[in-house]
Amino acid sequence: MSARVWWRVDNGRRSVIRHAALLGLLVASLAAPALAVETIDEDLMYDIDDLHAALKQQLARQDAARTGAAATKLQALLAQVEAFYARDPATKDAVGFARKAQALSAQLGSSSAAGDWPAAATAYQALSASCKSCHSRYNP
Numbered sequence: 001m002s003a004r005v006w007w008r009v010d011n012g013r014r015s016v017i018r019h020a021a022l023l024g025l026l027v028a029s030l031a032a033p034a035l036a037v038e039t040i041d042e043d044l045m046y047d048i049d050d051l052h053a054a055l056k057q058q059l060a061r062q063d064a065a066r067t068g069a070a071a072t073k074l075q076a077l078l079a080q081v082e083a084f085y086a087r088d089p090a091t092k093d094a095v096g097f098a099r100k101a102q103a104l105s106a107q108l109g110s111s112s113a114a115g116d117w118p119a120a121a122t123a124y125q126a127l128s129a130s131c132k133s134c135h136s137r138y139n140p
């Protein structure tokens, strides 16, 4: 094969790469406005934050009744977050984070009702991590 043919092959490959890069930019520009619209209500998030903070205090006091009540409320608010993200298939990982956080809230409530404070503390830590997982993706 002559050097000239190699050059042509190489040039063709570069052009494919260039087109792939342009396609990538196009996809990114189409995806950006969709993500910008997907912001959840800040008041809802602040209510969630209040409950999350209250849970920490009630866990420290080993107050099963208040821990259970706050965990139930938190679960309901996280269900609203889930419903918000469920409208768009592009945000299905947010639905996953919201579901996981609900399951952990429920676990926190049942562990505290059973008086298993170490398990409740573990659930609380996992819950906090699931808030962060969603924030690092949707609220950087």
Ligand code: HEC
Pocket (backbone or CB within 6 Å): 039, 040, 041, 042, 045, 046, 048, 049, 052, 081, 085, 094, 095, 097, 098, 101, 127, 128, 130, 131, 132, 134, 135, 138, 139
């Ligand atoms: C499914 C995704 C998701 C989950 C789960 C989630 N958040 Fe958020 N959170 C967001 C988004 C998106 C925003 C930004 C809302 C805005 O500014 O419009 C936000 C904003 C906040 C804010 C406002 C301050 C800021 O950083 O902008 C607080 C406080 C907060 N979240 C706390 C929590 C806590 C505590 C949890 C867990 C118990 C939690 N969030 C779980 C998505 C999530």
